[in-house]
Amino acid sequence: MTADPGNPAKTADGIFDSQPVGLRERKKLKAMNHIQRVAIALFDEHGYGNVTIERIAAEAEVSPSSVYRYFGTKEQIVLWDVYDPIAIKAFDDQLAARDPVTALRAVIHDMIDMMTRNDEEELAQRRMHYAMTEPAVRAGMDRQAAETEVTIRELLAKHTGRDPNDLELRATTAAIVAAFIAAVAYWHDTGYRDSLRDVIDGALVVVNRGLRLD
Known part of the structure; x- marks a missing residue:
């Protein structure tokens, strides 16, 4: 079963577009929100310990290096708060x-x-x-x-x-x-x-x- 991260675009428009940051930073925040939602859905389905950064990246359709660059660690994916x-x-x-x-x-x-x-x-x-x-x-x-x-x-x-x-x-x-x-x-x-x-x-x-x- 494919993890369902919900609809990040729905929340992204409300949170990120109103922030006083540049377009590049808003895109980064939206990407981080999407990755976080995908990761939480995977944790819910398979268990936190059974999900790797690589699995999260594949499901979110980004590179593992992007996940590491944005969050650093798997636990920080959970803790990051826009x-x-x-x-x-x-x-x-x-x-x-x-x-x-x-x-x-x-x-x-x-x-x-x-x-x-x-x-x-x-x-x-x-x-x-x-x-x-x-x-x-x-x-x-x-x-x-x-x-x-x-x-x-x-x-x-x-x-x-x-x-x-x-x-x-x-x-x-x-x-x-x-x-x-x-x-x-x-x-x-x-x-x-x-x-x-x-x-x-x-x-x-x-x-x-x-x-x-x-």
Whole structure:
């Protein structure tokens, strides 16, 4: 049976064409989205461990070197998220007028709304399944979270005038990132029962009230 990646063109028009990047970059993002959808469909059908980069490339009708060039590793195919750079830029903009948690909640609401408009929520759930159940993907997610923590800390330092290594900045960013990871893990573990927006909001509320358990 041939894996069915869905209709990437449907989502690509909504996400990629509106981004302030050149035509070449938009084509690259569309290609990455297509490869990711093909890969997830293959993982669903055959199991993550049974699918090679070469199989993904053949099914996506691209060269293996293109897959490696775009993603680097198989786990990164799962973890790549087109919304990440959009969210970082939006978070930077929001920090000019809001505290970190309020800024992050506003950005996440916008990203989830965009994801919903582009029918991306099911894909996010399927990706989260592999992030939570495949050790290599989970390890990659942990590395990605550590990198995101550094990025957020640098943005907070820029907007507050503090040293990026300031202890309070470290504690704040660590709490925010840990809350986000806990939220998406809970979302997966509860079978995506609640909306992603509500789950992340709930976790960030705990951070915002000083980690007190009411």
